[in-house]
Structure formats: C-alpha cells, structure tokens
Amino acid sequence: MSRVTATYEIESPVGVARAAEVLAGEQSTGTFVRLAAETDALRERSAARIEALEIAGVSDRPALPCRLKGERFERGTVTISWPVGTFGTSLQTLMATVAGNLFELAELSACRLTGLTLPEEFARAHPGPHFGAAGTRAKMGGHEGPLIGTIVKPSVGLSPEETGALAASLAEAGIDFIKDDELQSDGPDCPLTERVAAVMAVLNRHADRTGKRIVYAFNISGEVDEMRRRLDLLSAHGATCAMVCLNAVGLSGLRDVRNHSPHLIHGHRAGWGLFSRSPHIGVAFPVMQKFWRLAGADHLHVNGLASKFTEPDASVAASALAVQASVAEGGPAHPAMPVFSSGQTIWQVGPTRALLGNDDLIFCAGGGILSHPGGAGAGVRALRQAAEAARDGVTLEDAAARHPELAAAMKAFPPVAFG
Amino acid sequence: MSRVTATYEIESPVGVARAAEVLAGEQSTGTFVRLAAETDALRERSAARIEALEIAGVSDRPALPCRLKGERFERGTVTISWPVGTFGTSLQTLMATVAGNLFELAELSACRLTGLTLPEEFARAHPGPHFGAAGTRAKMGGHEGPLIGTIVKPSVGLSPEETGALAASLAEAGIDFIKDDELQSDGPDCPLTERVAAVMAVLNRHADRTGKRIVYAFNISGEVDEMRRRLDLLSAHGATCAMVCLNAVGLSGLRDVRNHSPHLIHGHRAGWGLFSRSPHIGVAFPVMQKFWRLAGADHLHVNGLASKFTEPDASVAASALAVQASVAEGGPAHPAMPVFSSGQTIWQVGPTRALLGNDDLIFCAGGGILSHPGGAGAGVRALRQAAEAARDGVTLEDAAARHPELAAAMKAFPPVAFG
Numbered sequence: 152m153s154r155v156t157a158t159y160e161i162e163s164p165v166g167v168a169r170a171a172e173v174l175a176g177e178q179s180t181g182t183f184v185r186l187a188a189e190t191d192a193l194r195e196r197s198a199a200r201i202e203a204l205e206i207a208g209v210s211d212r213p214a215l216p217c218r219l220k221g222e223r224f225e226r227g228t229v230t231i232s233w234p235v236g237t238f239g240t241s242l243q244t245l246m247a248t249v250a251g252n253l254f255e256l257a258e259l260s261a262c263r264l265t266g267l268t269l270p271e272e273f274a275r276a277h278p279g280p281h282f283g284a285a286g287t288r289a290k291m292g293g294h295e296g297p298l299i300g301t302i303v304k305p306s307v308g309l310s311p312e313e314t315g316a317l318a319a320s321l322a323e324a325g326i327d328f329i330k331d332d333e334l335q336s337d338g339p340d341c342p343l344t345e346r347v348a349a350v351m352a353v354l355n356r357h358a359d360r361t362g363k364r365i366v367y368a369f370n371i372s373g374e375v376d377e378m379r380r381r382l383d384l385l386s387a388h389g390a391t392c393a394m395v396c397l398n399a400v401g402l403s404g405l406r407d408v409r410n411h412s413p414h415l416i417h418g419h420r421a422g423w424g425l426f427s428r429s430p431h432i433g434v435a436f437p438v439m440q441k442f443w444r445l446a447g448a449d450h451l452h453v454n455g456l457a458s459k460f461t462e463p464d465a466s467v468a469a470s471a472l473a474v475q476a477s478v479a480e481g482g483p484a485h486p487a488m489p490v491f492s493s494g495q496t497i498w499q500v501g502p503t504r505a506l507l508g509n510d511d512l513i514f515c516a517g518g519g520i521l522s523h524p525g526g527a528g529a530g531v532r533a534l535r536q537a538a539e540a541a542r543d544g545v546t547l548e549d550a551a552a553r554h555p556e557l558a559a560a561m562k563a564f565p566p567v568a569f570g
Numbered sequence: 571m572s573r574v575t576a577t578y579e580i581e582s583p584v585g586v587a588r589a590a591e592v593l594a595g596e597q598s599t600g601t602f603v604r605l606a607a608e609t610d611a612l613r614e615r616s617a618a619r620i621e622a623l624e625i626a627g628v629s630d631r632p633a634l635p636c637r638l639k640g641e642r643f644e645r646g647t648v649t650i651s652w653p654v655g656t657f658g659t660s661l662q663t664l665m666a667t668v669a670g671n672l673f674e675l676a677e678l679s680a681c682r683l684t685g686l687t688l689p690e691e692f693a694r695a696h697p698g699p700h701f702g703a704a705g706t707r708a709k710m711g712g713h714e715g716p717l718i719g720t721i722v723k724p725s726v727g728l729s730p731e732e733t734g735a736l737a738a739s740l741a742e743a744g745i746d747f748i749k750d751d752e753l754q755s756d757g758p759d760c761p762l763t764e765r766v767a768a769v770m771a772v773l774n775r776h777a778d779r780t781g782k783r784i785v786y787a788f789n790i791s792g793e794v795d796e797m798r799r800r801l802d803l804l805s806a807h808g809a810t811c812a813m814v815c816l817n818a819v820g821l822s823g824l825r826d827v828r829n830h831s832p833h834l835i836h837g838h839r840a841g842w843g844l845f846s847r848s849p850h851i852g853v854a855f856p857v858m859q860k861f862w863r864l865a866g867a868d869h870l871h872v873n874g875l876a877s878k879f880t881e882p883d884a885s886v887a888a889s890a891l892a893v894q895a896s897v898a899e900g901g902p903a904h905p906a907m908p909v910f911s912s913g914q915t916i917w918q919v920g921p922t923r924a925l926l927g928n929d930d931l932i933f934c935a936g937g938g939i940l941s942h943p944g945g946a947g948a949g950v951r952a953l954r955q956a957a958e959a960a961r962d963g964v965t966l967e968d969a970a971a972r973h974p975e976l977a978a979a980m981k982a983f984p985p986v987a988f989g
Binding site: 178179180181189193194196197198215216217218219235236237238239241242243244246247248250251252253254255256257259262304305306307308309333334335336337338339340341370372373374375376378396398399400401402403404405406407410419421422423424425426427428429430431432433434454459460461462463 | 597598599600608612613615616617634635636637638654655656657658660661662663665666667669670671672673674675676678681723724725726727728752753754755756757758759760789791792793794795797815817818819820821822823824825826829838840841842843844845846847848849850851852853873878879880881882
C-alpha cells in the first residue's frame with residue numbers, strides 16, 4: 152500500500168530513537184498502555200513506521216519547556232511513514248496525522264515538520280490550482296513577464312470609492328495586479344459589495360480601453376456561505392480573483408472556495424509566523440504549501456527576498472521553489488505561482504528571477520512603486536525594466552543606461568541587504 | 571465605536587515602545603513608508619491604538635532568530651486595540667488582524683498573543699455552542715455528574731465491526747462518552763458510513779434497553795460538502811455528536827458544521843502544540859477558544875492535569891476555566907464544556923473538579939479505565955466514585971473505604987505528579 156512520509160527535526164530527553172517510537176505510536180496505533188486489541192496484524196497493517204533516523208548532536212538543556220526532565224537532550228532527524236489506509240487522501244486527516252498531537256509530546260523538547268512526501272493518489276484525488284500561472288495570464292487577456300503588483304495601502308481605512316480611485320491611479324500607472332490587504336474583507340467601513348462595484352467599474356473600463364484585464368484579488372475570507380455568495384458577487388462584476396486568508400478560513404474553507412470558484416484563488420498566509428518563526432517548533436512552508444495547493448490555491452505568498460519580515464532569504468527561496476515543484480510523487484504537478492512581497496524594490500527583482508529561472512511569479516511592491524520620484528507609473532515601469540533585464544541577462548546598471556525610470560529607482564531606493 | 575483589545579508578550583531589538591508602534595501600524599493603517607492617503611482623519615477612524623505598555627526586562631540575545639540585529643532585546647507586554655469598523659464581527663478578519671503578519675515582524679524577537687477582549691457584538695453576531703453542557707446532558711436523556719469518557723484505541727486499525735464491538739463493551743462498562751481518535755475519520759480501512767452503522771446499532775440498542783443514550787463523537791473532519799453529508803449520516807443513525815479537528819478544518823469549516831448540525835460539536839485541537847509550545851511565539855488557548863466557541867464548538871479539548879503531554883497544569887487550568895467563562899464583554903456567555911484527556915486516572919478527578927467548581931466537563935481516560943484490575947466496568951465505576959467524592963467534599967481515601975473499585979484503582983494506578 153502507498154505510504155506518506157514525513158520528516159521531523161526533533162530534540163528529546165529520552166533520545167532520538169525512543170522519541171521516534173513514541174511519535175510513531177502516538178500518531179498511529181499506539182497508546183501509553185499497550186492494549187490487547189493492538190495485535191501484530193493490526194500493527195502490520197496500520198502502524199506508522201520509522202524509516203530513517205539521524206543523530207545530530209546533544210544539548211544539556213531543552214530547547215522548549217518540557218514536562219520530562221533530563222540532563223541530555225539529543226537532537227536529530229527522523230523520517231516516519233504511514234500507510235494511506237487510515238486517512239486515504241483526506242487532507243484534514245493527513246494534517247491531524249503528520250501535524251497533530253505530536254507537537255505536545257513530553258518526549259519531545261523540539262519538533263519541526265520539515266518534509267512531506269505524498270504518493271501520486273493525492274495529486275489525483277485533489278483538484279489542485281484551477282489556473283496557475285498560465286491561467287492567470289489568460290485571465291488577463293495575455294501577459295508576458297512577471298506580474299507587477301501592489302497592495303491597497305493604507306491597508307484599512309479607505310472607503311469603497313477611495314479604493315476605486317486608487318485602483319484607477321494604479322491602472323493608469325500600468326500595474327498588473329492589485330490586492331486587498333488581508334485586514335480588509337467585508338467590514339462595515341468598506342463593504343465588499345460596494346468595493347467590488349467601485350473597483351471593477353474602473354478596471355472594466357480600463358480593460359475595454361486597453362485590452363488589459365488587471366487582476367484585483369478581493370479578500371473574500373469569511374464563512375463558507377458568505378464566501379460562496381462573494382464568489383458570485385465577483386462573477387457579477389467581471390472580477391477574476393478571490394483572495395483567501397488561508398489560516399483564517401482553514402483547509403476546508405479553501406477547498407470549498409476552489410469547488411465553487413471560477414476565479415483565480417490568491418492564497419494569503421497571514422499568521423504564518425506561528426508555524427515558521429521558531430527553530431524549535433513548527434512546520435516548514437514547503438510542507439504546508441502542498442496542502443494549500445492540493446486544496447486549490449493558484450497563488451501563494453512566500454514573503455520576499457530581503458523583506459521587512461524576519462524570514463531569511465534561504466527560507467524564502469526554498470518556499471518559492473517548492474510552490475512551483477511537483478506536489479506529489481507522480482500525477483499532475485499542480486504548480487502554483489509564488490507571490491513575493493514586503494519591502495520589495497527594483498533591487499530584489501533580479502535575484503528573485505534568478506532564483507526561479509522563470510517569470511511565473513507575482514512581484515508586489517508598495518513603497519517600491521509609489522515612492523518612485525517619477526510617480527507610480529515610473530515605479531511600475533522601473534520594475535518591469537528590471538524584470539526584462541533579468542530575463543535577458545543584462546545587469547541593472549546596463550539596463551539603467553537605456554531606461555531613465557530604472558536609473559531613477561536605483562538612485563531613489565537604497566540597495567537592500569540579502570541574507 | 572466598539573473596540574477589540576489584544577495583549578501581546580513581546581521582545582524587541584528596537585524596544586517595546588517602538589515595537590508596539592510597528593505592530594499597531596502593520597496590523598492597521600500603516601506601511602513602512604508613510605503614504606499621502608494615510609490622513610489624520612483616516613488614522614483617527616481606523617488605526618490601531620496602543621492602550622498599555624509595560625517593560626518587563628531586557629536580554630542580550632534574541633529569543634527567536636531575528637533579521638534586525640541588536641545588543642539589547644527589551645521584553646514587555648503591550649495592549650493594542652482596534653475599532654470594529656474594519657472587520658465588523660468577522661472571525662476570519664479578526665484572526666488575520668490580531669494573529670496575522672505581526673508574528674513575522676523583524677522588529678519582534680518574540681511575540682505571544684496572550685489576551686483578547688471582544689465587545690458584546692461578537693457574542694450577539696455568532697451562534698456560539700448550540701448545546702453546551704445542559705444540551706449535552708439532554709441529548710443523553712438526562713445525566714448527572716461529569717461525563718466519563720474514553721477514546722477508541724488503538725487509535726487506528728480497527729474495522730467498523732471491531733469499533734462496534736469495542737463500543738458494545740464500553741457501553742456494558744457504563745461509559746458516558748466515546749470518541750473517535752483524531753487520526754480516524756473516513757479512511758478506506760474504516761469507512762465512516764460502516765463505522766456509524768456498526769457503532770450506532772450497538773448504542774441504540776443500549777439506549778432502548780437502559781434509557782441512557784451514550785454520546786459517541788464521530789470524527790467527521792473533511793471537506794465542507796463531505797461534512798454536511800456526514801452530519802446527515804449521523805442523523806440517519808440517531809447519533810448525537812460530530813467531532814471536528816479544529817486546526818484541520820479551520821474556522822470556516824467549523825462554523826459551517828455549526829450551521830448545518832443538529833448534533834453536539836466536539837472540538838478537537840490536534841496540532842495545538844504549534845500555537846502553545848514555545849514561550850516565544852504563539853497564541854494562548856484562552857484567546858483561541860473564543861474563536862472556536864463563537865464558531866459553535868460545544869466541547870473543547872484542554873488536555874488534562876498531569877497529562878502525558880508537556881503542558882503545565884497551570885496552563886490546563888487557565889484553559890478549562892476560560893472555556894466556561896463569558897466569551898465577550900456582554901451578550902450571551904456561550905459557555906462550552908472542557909474535555910480533559912491524556913494519561914488521566916482517578917488521581918486527576920478530584921483536582922479537576924476542584925478547579926472548575928462544577929461537573930460540566932468530560933473526563934476521558936484510556937488506560938485509566940481499561941487497565942483497571944477489575945476490568946473496564948470497574949474502571950468507569952471507580953472514576954464515577956472519585957467524581958462523587960469530589961462533589962461531596964469527601965477524600966479519596968474515605969470514599970475508597972466504601973467503594974472497592976476506587977480502592978483497587980488507587981492501588982493499580984500510580985499517583986501522578988501535578989505541576
């Protein structure tokens with residue numbers, strides 16, 4: 152039978168080998184008292200199995216507070232596998248299995264889920280992203296290069312009409328993609344119905360005039376029935392993209408949107424720091440994004456290189472590459488588009504392109520567009536010039552010699568520190 | 571306008587006061603470049619406000635890896651408030667606001683959300699638990715005292731027929747409550763349809779014979795449409811309780827179950843360690859359970875005192891009390907029933923009862939029932955004897971003098987260490 156494999160970096164007061172047994176037991180057939188019903192045949196069929204185990208070192212104190220006391224906390228990596236007979240291809244039960252109670256075990260003084268390998272059945276059982284990069288370009292009426300995007304700012308406080316006016320000036324500036332802030336969904340001060348109407352009136356006129364259909368990701372996050380109604384609202388106004396806050400609506404909410412949405416699904420990972428910030432507890436993004444892609448997200452946020460957030464660039468890079476890689480060991484690859492944002496300017500465009508080796512990405516900038524000395528239009532053009540230079544293997548300096556907007560951006564925005 | 575208030579324990583390389591400003595800005599009107607559109611009127615209407623700030627100390631190294639370098643990492647508590655104009659009473663947008671991007675800020679080297687105060691509107695806008703403790707007792711045909719419960723073990727690997735046979739022996743033993751393991755939902759090896767049929771045939775017969783309707787929490791966690799169908803399946807078989815893995819289905823999934831369920835909703839928090847295990851990043855359970863209760867959970871897991879997990883007893887106690895306390899500052903209180911489990915025996919019954927001061931709880935034991943030398947029936951009776959002793963202010967020793975099952979349990983199960 153096919154098996155799912157997960158890798159954990161752990162630390163334990165009882166040693167890595169014993170901790171791996173406890174983890175495998177807790178997350179499959181075991182209990183703290185061996186029961187009569189736990190027969191050998193049942194274990195053979197249903198138990199999790201320790202596939203690999205590597206000791207990395209030892210510490211004299213626990214990384215996390217731990218009920219079990221000890222003088223020696225061994226660190227290492229363990230790989231555990233499960234037969235799919237218990238959970239089939241259910242994402243929810245898979246989640247409860249590979250990222251469930253185990254994080255609370257007293258035998259673990261640290262535990263990060265760092266890898267997840269899924270058999271082909273998962274890629275076949277789930278719809279995956281409906282559109283991905285190619286579908287996103289098609290929704291725009293055709294588009295080359297990365298999407299240059301921005302986020303409505305101030306994040307909250309604008310009325311629907313003010314949001315529409317902002318969209319108009321961004322459209323004028325040549326933007327490809329605009330998104331609501333994750334803090335703005337359907338509150339009394341900026342109701343979604345009015346916001347969609349105001350924004351789409353502007354963007355539809357722009358499309359009629361230019362042939363270019365700018366993608367606006369409306370934050371529809373809410374209850375299931377609300378989100379279904381909001382998807383219809385988007386359809387009624389010719390919108391093309393629904394944004395959902397993944398951690399706030401959850402896997403079942405995301406998948407329900409996928410089932411009912413004719414639109415691009417823009418996945419926002421607000422709250423992701425809870426899963427990623429500590430080196431001692433959490434889930435790596437390359438693991439979590441598999442759930443979100445299988446459930447249907449077309450776009451997934453990965454922070455940006457040299458961002459205002461604390462995530463190191465190596466982690467951002469691994470996340471972005473994971474989003475474009477195959478989701479399982481066979482079956483449809485289900486790639487999604489990585490979305491880069493947070494403190495992004497022309498300086499991050501080249502390294503971002505170099506990282507992926509393709510243009511199937513969304514590059515969001517706020518101040519990096521609006522604070523351009525030549526205005527927002529020059530800001531967008533400078534980013535596009537930087538992207539074309541990266542695609543063509545031309546240095547920023549050489550490109551700037553031909554493009555005054557890019558040259559101005561290089562003067563206006565201080566170089567960033569990668570790392 | 572009403573405001574929501576959240577309290578964070580933070581550490582920062584830029585000082586607590588400056589970090590509080592960044593946090594309030596990031597989570598409301600701010601951006602890293604002050605924009606023209608961010609007018610004073612807009613800020614007055616929509617900005618988050620720092621309500622209180624307390625410095626607790628300073629460290630010479632960051633608690634969590636942090637992009638911003640520093641030599642002085644100040645720790646403290648900050649209280650921030652938001653006007654409800656932006657999010658109204660949306661749980662999803664509230665979540666993205668109080669537990670969103672802020673966890674990733676480079677200005678924070680630690681951040682835990684420890685408190686949340688909601689205005690009355692939230693308690694009025696959301697349905698809350700449909701049944702709570704009183705409704706749970708009513709579903710059973712009337713029941714006094716805490717519910718003595720257990721979890722199907724082995725967690726996975728039993729067939730539907732074997733699960734039915736186990737339910738029969740537990741019913742015979744006098745159990746009040748049985749739950750599926752969170753790892754077992756509707757996998758190919760134990761399909762829910764067959765499991766519900768096998769278990770309810772047993773429990774319905776038991777109810778016909780004894781008048782007592784044992785609560786079995788079937789794990790229905792899955793996609794939205796699947797969960798709706800599973801609720802109907804439960805209805806068709808006379809089941810009374812649906813279990814959902816809260817972190818796996820998410821807030822929108824939970825609320826959808828509440829909207830369509832005539833059954834008790836048993837909220838399982840598998841994966842909770844991600845939110846709670848680190849002292850430096852996370853969300854306190856008394857905060858998170860407000861979301862889950864507003865979305866409709868009747869029962870909420872809180873671990874147990876002196877459990878096999880690593881959570882300290884003081885934290886378990888705070889969680890359990892929170893579940894029974896008012897959810898907001900006015901409006902319906904929406905109390906839920908705390909569920910205690912994990913390594914529980916007769917030794918934890920009294921302290922658990924003393925903690926709450928009432929019997930509106932579910933006390934789950936596995937080995938604590940099945941490993942009783944007199945068998946499962948004696949195991950259940952011993953727990954009930956301990957609960958009655960606690961209610962009546964009688965010591966375990968005095969009660970054991972009259973109750974041989976309790977006396978045997980006190981000999982069989984080693985006393986546990988609280989703390």
